Amino acid sequence: MYNPPVDLIKKALEEDGAFADITTLSTVPDDQWSEARILARKPGVVAGVAVAIEVFRQMDERIQVQQLVQDGASVQANENLLLLKGPARSLLSAERVALNFLGRLSGIATLTAQCVRAIEGAQTRIIDTRKTTPGLRALEKIAVQLGGGHNHRFGLNDGVLIKDNHIKAAGGIKAAVAAARQSAPHLLKIEVECETLAEVHTAVEAGADVILLDNMTVEQMRQAVDVIRREAPRILIEASGDIGTNTERLIAVAATGVDFISLGALTHSAPNFNISLEFA
Numbered sequence: 001m002y003n004p005p006v007d008l009i010k011k012a013l014e015e016d017g018a019f020a021d022i023t024t025l026s027t028v029p030d031d032q033w034s035e036a037r038i039l040a041r042k043p044g045v046v047a048g049v050a051v052a053i054e055v056f057r058q059m060d061e062r063i064q065v066q067q068l069v070q071d072g073a074s075v076q077a078n079e080n081l082l083l084l085k086g087p088a089r090s091l092l093s094a095e096r097v098a099l100n101f102l103g104r105l106s107g108i109a110t111l112t113a114q115c116v117r118a119i120e121g122a123q124t125r126i127i128d129t130r131k132t133t134p135g136l137r138a139l140e141k142i143a144v145q146l147g148g149g150h151n152h153r154f155g156l157n158d159g160v161l162i163k164d165n166h167i168k169a170a171g172g173i174k175a176a177v178a179a180a181r182q183s184a185p186h187l188l189k190i191e192v193e194c195e196t197l198a199e200v201h202t203a204v205e206a207g208a209d210v211i212l213l214d215n216m217t218v219e220q221m222r223q224a225v226d227v228i229r230r231e232a233p234r235i236l237i238e239a240s241g242d243i244g245t246n247t248e249r250l251i252a253v254a255a256t257g258v259d260f261i262s263l264g265a266l267t268h269s270a271p272n273f274n275i276s277l278e279f280a
Contacts (some may be wrong), residue, residue: 002050002071002142004050004051004054005051005138005139006054006059006117006136008136008139009051009054009055009058009097009101009150010037010058011273012055012097012100012101013055013058013059013094013097014109014147014163016096016097017099018059018093019093021089021092021093021280024088024089024092024093026077027166028088028089028092029088030071030087030089030269031195032051032087032088032089033085033086033088034085034086034087034088034091034279034280035083035084035085035279035280036052036083036084036085036091036108036278036279037080037081037082037084037148037182037252037273037277037279037280038052038080038081038082038084038098038102038276038277039078039079039080039081039273039276039278040075040076040078040079040081040106040131040273040275041076041077041078041178041274041275042109042273043074043075043076043104043165044074044075044078044106044107044109044113044273045072045073045074045075045109045110045112045113045146045147046069046071046072046073046075046081046102046106046109046273047072047102047105047106047108047142047147048071048073048102048104048106048139048269049067049070049081049082049102049103049110050071050136051073051098051101051102051139052081052082052098052099052102053067053082054139055066055094055097055098055101056084056086056090056091056094056098057163057239058092058094059090060086060087060090060091060094061221062086062087062090063084063085063086063087063094063228064084064085064086064117065082065084065088066082066084067081067082068080068082068083068084069081070124071146072109072146072147074113074233080104081102081275084277085089088279090092091277093278095277096172098277099275099276099277100277101139102234102273103272103274104133104140104270104272105139105140105142105143105146105276106135106143106273107270107271107273107274108140108143108144108147108266108267108270108274109143109144109146109147109273110144110147110265111147111245111265111266111270111272112126112128112144112146112147112148112149112269112270112272113147114146114245114247114264115149115250115261115266116148116149117148118247118250118251118262119250119251119254121182121263122251122254122255123257123259124208124253124254124258124259124260124261125149125150125259125260125261125265126148126150126250126260126261126266127149127151127152127262127263127269128140128141128144128145128148128149128150128151128239128258128262128263128264128266129149129152129240129262129263129267130152130153130155130156131264131265131267131268132267132268133182133267137154137155139156140267141154141267143269144266145177147266149266150260152260152262159188159189159191160180160184160188160189160190160191161191161193161212162180162190162191162192162193163193164195164214167192167193168226170210172202173192173194173199173202173203173206174202174206176192176209177190177192177203178204179189181207189209189210189236190208190209190210191208191209191210191211191212191238192206192210192211192212192215192279193212193214194212194214194224195214195216197220197227200213200224200227200228201227204227204228204231204232206275207233209234209236209258210235210236210237210238211224211235211237211238212238212239212240212262213225213227213238213239213240213241213258214240214241215241215242216239216241217271218253218256219253221239221253221256222256222260224237225237225256225257229257236259236260237257237258237259237260238258238259238260238261238262239253239256239258239260239261239262240261240262240263240264243261243263244263244265245263245265245266245269
């Protein structure tokens with residue numbers, strides 16, 4: 001369970017003009033109460049249920065919500081998620097914000113679940129990246145977890161990942177790893193991004209804890225995994241870059257023996273999950 005971000009929800013309602021909804025205020029009587037339901041329009045994994053409930057609570061505490069599914073649940077097409085009862089004006093004015101959160105987060109959870117299922121039985125984990133929507137990172141990473149995936153770094157301050165530009169700025173892989181060893185807390189692993197087998201050899205010699213195989217072909221990944229497992233089996237291996245969410249591609253990458261596949265697409269390219277609110 002997680003705590004819905006109240007401040008973010010309030011800002012979203014204000015952004016949408018929910019407290020000054022001209023259409024609703026001019027067409028719906030103030031004393032009208034209504035019942036409604038929120039339902040999934042297709043099969044998938046839902047995320048953001050708790051957020052949607054908080055949207056309605058922030059809009060109007062008189063709204064009564066009956067929760068029918070939990071975050072992370074697999075649902076079928078036309079399955080009800082929430083039953084609502086309260087002032088019609090408030091239900092209408094909160095509708096879009098609640099559905100936006102549900103659609104975005106359920107889309108991420110559903111895509112993640114598809115990727116996790118694709119490599120079921122492999123020792124490889126599907127993980128996310130920092131390619132998230134500004135301001136929504138915490139929720140989007142929770143959605144990845146709800147879909148059965150795992151989280152990479154939350155931010156730049158909680159892990160050492162030496163990428164190509166760090167390597168250039170530091171004067172090489174060995175120099176960058178040595179500098180990180182001196183400065184970073186001893187409990188943090190040091191990960192190095194490598195694009196060639198030569199860089200993999202250098203990262204192994206430098207004492208990297210994790211090696212990220214970036215933008216490699218499947219055959220290059222297989223060769224790199226063989227080198228790392230032979231020379232330094234303690235090193236964890238991540239594959240990333242131009243992998244995508246295609247099932248065949250994921251299966252092929254997992255078969256190379258990498259420990260992790262990181263997918264920016266989980267959060268930057270997940271399709272919106274179709275969810276609707278219908279009045280009774």
